[in-house]
Amino acid sequence: xxxxxxxxxxxxxxxxxxxxxxxxxxxxxxxxxxxxxxxxxxxxxxxxxxxxxxxxxxxxxxxxxxxxxxxxxxxxxxxxxxxxxxxxxxxxxxxxxxxxxxxxxxxxxxxxxxxxxxxxxxxxxxxxxxxxxxxxxxxxxxxxxxxxxxxxxxxxxxxxxxxxxxxxxxxxxxxxxxxxxxxxxxxxxxxxxxxxxxxxxxxxxxxxxxxxxxxxxxxxxxxxxxxxxxxxxxxxxxxxxxxxxxxxxxxxxxxxxxxxxxxxxxxxxxxxxxxxxxxxxxxxxxxxxxxxxxxxxxxxxxxxxxxxxxxxxxxxxxx
Amino acid sequence: xxxxxxxxxxxxxxxxxxxxxxxxxxxxxxxxxxxxxxxxxxxxxxxxxxxxxxxxxxxxxxxxxxxxxxxxxxxxxxxxxxxxxxxxxxxxxxxxxxxxxxxxxxxxxxxxxxxxxxxxxxxxxxxxxxxxxxxxxxxxxxxxxxxxxxxxxxxxxxxxxxxxxxxxxxxxxxxxxxxxxxxxxxxxxxxxxxxxxxxxxxxxxxxxxxxxxxxxxxxxxxxxxxxxxxxxxxxxxxxxxxxxxxxxxxxxxxxxxxxxxxxxxxxxxxxxxxxxxxxxxxxxxxxxxxxxxxxxxxxxxxxxxxxxxxxxxxxxxxx
Numbered sequence: 001x002x003x004x005x006x007x008x009x010x011x012x013x014x015x016x017x018x019x020x021x022x023x024x025x026x027x028x029x030x031x032x033x034x035x036x037x038x039x040x041x042x043x044x045x046x047x048x049x050x051x052x053x054x055x056x057x058x059x060x061x062x063x064x065x066x067x068x069x070x071x072x073x074x075x076x077x078x079x080x081x082x083x084x085x086x087x088x089x090x091x092x093x094x095x096x097x098x099x100x101x102x103x104x105x106x107x108x109x110x111x112x113x114x115x116x117x118x119x120x121x122x123x124x125x126x127x128x129x130x131x132x133x134x135x136x137x138x139x140x141x142x143x144x145x146x147x148x149x150x151x152x153x154x155x156x157x158x159x160x161x162x163x164x165x166x167x168x169x170x171x172x173x174x175x176x177x178x179x180x181x182x183x184x185x186x187x188x189x190x191x192x193x194x195x196x197x198x199x200x201x202x203x204x205x206x207x208x209x210x211x212x213x214x215x216x217x218x219x220x221x222x223x224x225x226x227x228x229x230x231x232x233x234x235x236x237x238x239x240x241x242x243x244x245x246x247x248x249x250x251x252x253x254x255x256x257x258x259x260x261x262x263x264x265x266x267x268x269x270x271x272x273x274x275x276x277x278x279x280x281x282x283x284x285x286x287x288x289x290x291x292x293x294x295x296x297x298x299x300x301x302x303x304x305x306x307x308x309x310x311x312x313x314x315x316x317x318x319x
Numbered sequence: 320x321x322x323x324x325x326x327x328x329x330x331x332x333x334x335x336x337x338x339x340x341x342x343x344x345x346x347x348x349x350x351x352x353x354x355x356x357x358x359x360x361x362x363x364x365x366x367x368x369x370x371x372x373x374x375x376x377x378x379x380x381x382x383x384x385x386x387x388x389x390x391x392x393x394x395x396x397x398x399x400x401x402x403x404x405x406x407x408x409x410x411x412x413x414x415x416x417x418x419x420x421x422x423x424x425x426x427x428x429x430x431x432x433x434x435x436x437x438x439x440x441x442x443x444x445x446x447x448x449x450x451x452x453x454x455x456x457x458x459x460x461x462x463x464x465x466x467x468x469x470x471x472x473x474x475x476x477x478x479x480x481x482x483x484x485x486x487x488x489x490x491x492x493x494x495x496x497x498x499x500x501x502x503x504x505x506x507x508x509x510x511x512x513x514x515x516x517x518x519x520x521x522x523x524x525x526x527x528x529x530x531x532x533x534x535x536x537x538x539x540x541x542x543x544x545x546x547x548x549x550x551x552x553x554x555x556x557x558x559x560x561x562x563x564x565x566x567x568x569x570x571x572x573x574x575x576x577x578x579x580x581x582x583x584x585x586x587x588x589x590x591x592x593x594x595x596x597x598x599x600x601x602x603x604x605x606x607x608x609x610x611x612x613x614x615x616x617x618x619x620x621x622x623x624x625x626x627x628x629x630x631x632x633x634x635x636x637x638x
Contacts, residue, residue, distance in 0.1 A: 025459040027466035079428065083421035102402035105424060106462045109398065112428075113455035116435065120451040123444040132439040136432035140344040143425045147346035 031107035044069035051178030054303035134173035141165020168200030198291035223264025335382035350426035363388035370497030373622035453492035460484020487519030517610035542583025
């Protein structure tokens with residue numbers, strides 16, 4: 001069912017994205033096209049379209065609104081990849097290895113600015129407030145994550161705050177925007193937001209579990225988070241399971257960025273054996289339950305089934 | 320008169336800025352404070368306050384709106400200094416030499432996000448549209464400038480486009496926001512915008528002339544734009560005045576970033592002797608005339624005199 005929906009909606013979403021990218025200043029357009037065409041799943045714009053339709057909005061301008069979420073996401077990825085000094089994303093070389101760093105940073109700024117202008121053009125202050133809140137929450141999440149880099153001892157609550165900011169708020173906003181554009185009554189807007197936030201939390205927790213899956217399954221190097229000094233939910237559980245001496249050795253290597261590929265793989269093996277990745281997926285399921293509960297407050301229409309199927313997609317994804 | 324006005328308004332502007340900075344995520348707050356306290360003249364927020372008052376707006380919330388322009392300006396400076404690899408600004412070490420680059424980039428993103436949220440909180444879509452237009456125009460101007468770096472042959476029109484984007488649009492928006500908040504009739508909003516855009520153009524043309532003034536006058540190294548490969552209005556005139564062979568030598572050194580401090584100083588000497596800096600100031604005066612003409616369309620009140628005095632300040636400034 002999701003596939004049918006994607007087949008219908010993706011061309012419209014991609015068309016609106018192309019149009020938005022064409023309005024960027026010429027020197028940064030190739031950078032924007034590179035990141036926008038790098039195999040994104042268009043999860044965020046799809047959520048805006050589906051929540052708008054679910055709340056009864058039929059007009060075609062919803063695609064212009066929906067793509068602002070993908071543009072904000074892409075802007076974030078461009079800045080993040082520069083800041084993380086990443087070399088690849090989704091198997092492709094990242095932008096700053098193909099273009100110079102200043103152009104990439106400015107491409108991120110320009111994507112954000114154009115997205116902001118697209119939202120502003122709707123002339124509805126509630127949409128703008130939602131968009132700007134997503135921008136500042138996402139920036140704050142990234143800032144907290146970078147500040148926490150190499151810190152072995154972060155609490156579960158601190159970690160949740162990072163995830164809520166860097167991932168969940170934008171997905172929440174994507175759903176809220178759709179409901180707001182449909183002028184849904186405020187309990188429905190709230191329900192759409194709660195659904196999105198919980199779906200976003202689950203998405204990141206599954207992502208964190210997948211970081212420890214074998215490369216043969218995901219196609220991505222195993223244990224990237226360990227090497228980059230990113231403490232995640234499953235890695236935190238693994239660390240807490242270590243004996244004192246072993247934990248001290250882990251902390252030393254982790255905080256100094258001294259983890260090798262081999263270290264990361266052997267940690268991943270032990271982490272999976274002790275079930276820490278499965279517990280991250282359990283946690284994701286808790287969030288998905290909350291997302292499904294919020295969905296029950298929304299109208300019983302085909303789009304609601306699609307939003308429910310999104311929960312299954314997040315739960316089951318293997319890469 | 321400007322001094323009296325500054326004495327009254329600056330504490331209120333700085334108070335609102337402090338409050339906004341306090342709402343930033345903790346890890347980037349010191350970066351934001353560094354750039355916000357680095358001796359900015361608060362020209363932009365002052366313009367918002369003055370145009371709002373001139374159009375009859377008395378409420379105290381104008382400061383919250385006004386500081387968004389300083390925050391957008393500061394965000395731009397943070398990213399620019401990283402991209403230009405600058406070491407000093409206004410005599411102080413720039414942020415990325417005191418903090419790490421990721422934190423500085425994210426501090427820029429966060430300043431922009433919080434400014435956006437402050438504007439959105441007014442619940443007036445016209446304000447948001449004005450703010451988002453300023454953001455995208457400014458980003459586009461910087462992008463064009465970076466793309467033009469090291470290019471000796473840019474046209475006068477291309478140069479004007481860069482200046483309009485990187486400097487003038489934000490000053491235009493500062494004035495427009497004030498008039499919009501005051502709910503001024505649209506001819507007054509337009510006049511405020513035209514005043515601001517021309518003031519901003521003049522500001523940059525004077526800045527470009529001052530780049531060639533002796534260090535003893537400005538306190539800044541002479542000819543920074545030459546060394547950085549930035550073609551400006553006076554430098555363009557100077558280049559066009561050169562004989563073919565000399566121009567070729569200039570172009571080669573300029574485009575490869577091979578200009579030394581000595582080259583820059585001797586170019587500055589000759590540029591001043593041939594009056595190219597004076598012609599940039601003439602051009603600035605042309606813009607200031609347009610700014611004054613726009614002012615005549617606005618109400619005859621004390622704030623109008625202050626805005627006129629701003630034109631004199633821009634014309635006369637020596638550093």
